[in-house]
Amino acid sequence: MATVVFTAGDDVSTDAIYPGRFMATVLPSETPQFCFADEKAFNAALQQKSFAPGSVVVAGQNFGCGSSREQAASTLNGHDLVVVARGFARIFLQNSCNLGLRTIICPTIEAGLNDELELTPTHVRNVTTGQAFPIVPLPPARQAIIDAGGLIAYTRTRLVAERSR
Numbered sequence: 534m535a536t537v538v539f540t541a542g543d544d545v546s547t548d549a550i551y552p553g554r555f556m557a558t559v560l561p562s563e564t565p566q567f568c569f570a571d572e573k574a575f576n577a578a579l580q581q582k583s584f585a586p587g588s589v590v591v592a593g594q595n596f597g598c599g600s601s602r603e604q605a606a607s608t609l610n611g612h613d614l615v616v617v618a619r620g621f622a623r624i625f626l627q628n629s630c631n632l633g634l635r636t637i638i639c640p641t642i643e644a645g646l647n648d649e650l651e652l653t654p655t656h657v658r659n660v661t662t663g664q665a666f667p668i669v670p671l672p673p674a675r676q677a678i679i680d681a682g683g684l685i686a687y688t689r690t691r692l693v694a695e696r697s698r
Contacts, residue, residue: 534649534650534651534660535585535587535588535589535615535649535650535651535652536584536585536588536589536647536648536649536650537588537589537590537591537644537645537646537647537648537649537650538575538578538584538588538589538590538614538646538647539569539572539575539590539591539646540590540591540592540644540645540646541590541591541592541593541596542592542593543592543593543594543595543619544593544594544595544598545592545593545595545596545597545598546597546598546599546600547597547598547599547600547601547602547604547605547625548599548600549569549571549572550568550569550597550605550608550609551564551567551568551570551602551604551605551607551608552567552570552571553600553602555567555570555604556602556604558604559604561607561610561611561632562611564604564607564608564611565579565607565608565611565612566580567604567608568608568609568611568612579612584612584614586613587613587614587615587635588612588613588614588615589614589615589616589617589644589650589652590609590614590615590616590617591617591618591642591644592616592617592618592619593618593619593620594618594619594620595620595621595622596616596618596619596620596621596622596625597621597622597624597625597626597628597629598622598625599622601624601628603628603631603632605625605628606625606628606629606631606632606634607632607634609629609634610629610632610633610634614634615635615636615637615652616629616634616635616636616637617636617637617639617642617644617650617652617657618636618637618638618639618642619638619639619640619641619642620638620640621636621638629679630671630675630678630679630683630684631678631683631684632683632684633678633679633681633682633683633684633686634679635679636671636679637652637657637668638668638669638671639656639657639666639667639668639669640666640667640669641666641667642657642666643659643662643664643666644657644659644661644662645661647661648660648661648662649661654668654670655667655668655670656668
């Protein structure tokens with residue numbers, strides 16, 4: 534079970550997720566402190582580690598639109614958040630895959646703050662409301678990269694396997 538800890542509407546830009554004024558900080562170990570920096574209460578709760586790993590951000594269409602900054606995915610990943618959205622901006626989705634951020638495309642998701650969700654390979658079930666929503670699965674290659682923890686971890690694993698043959 535995962536708890537919804539933040540909800541957002543459509544067209545959430547990378548600047549809202551990781552404001553541009555923090556672009557001098559790009560290390561994955563440092564970016565999490567600026568996650569949704571302008572959402573003061575949510576950012577403070579993240580800094581206090583108030584949420585369990587695997588907690589969920591629920592959003593509408595076009596989540597991660599705007600720039601190509603990978604820090605937007607890095608900052609969410611640094612808090613071990615899962616993003617369930619009706620849709621993602623193309624480049625944000627690719628950055629998320631490359632960094633191992635768990636993203637779930639669920640075009641009909643309905644969930645509110647503090648709702649409990651069950652995330653399965655085929656649907657998201659809102660335990661709080663009893664509703665279930667189908668997901669759009671990522672292509673197997675993309676999902677394998679996310680499951681490995683990102684492109685670097687995936688490549689490393691593949692290279693090790695190749696050398697072992």
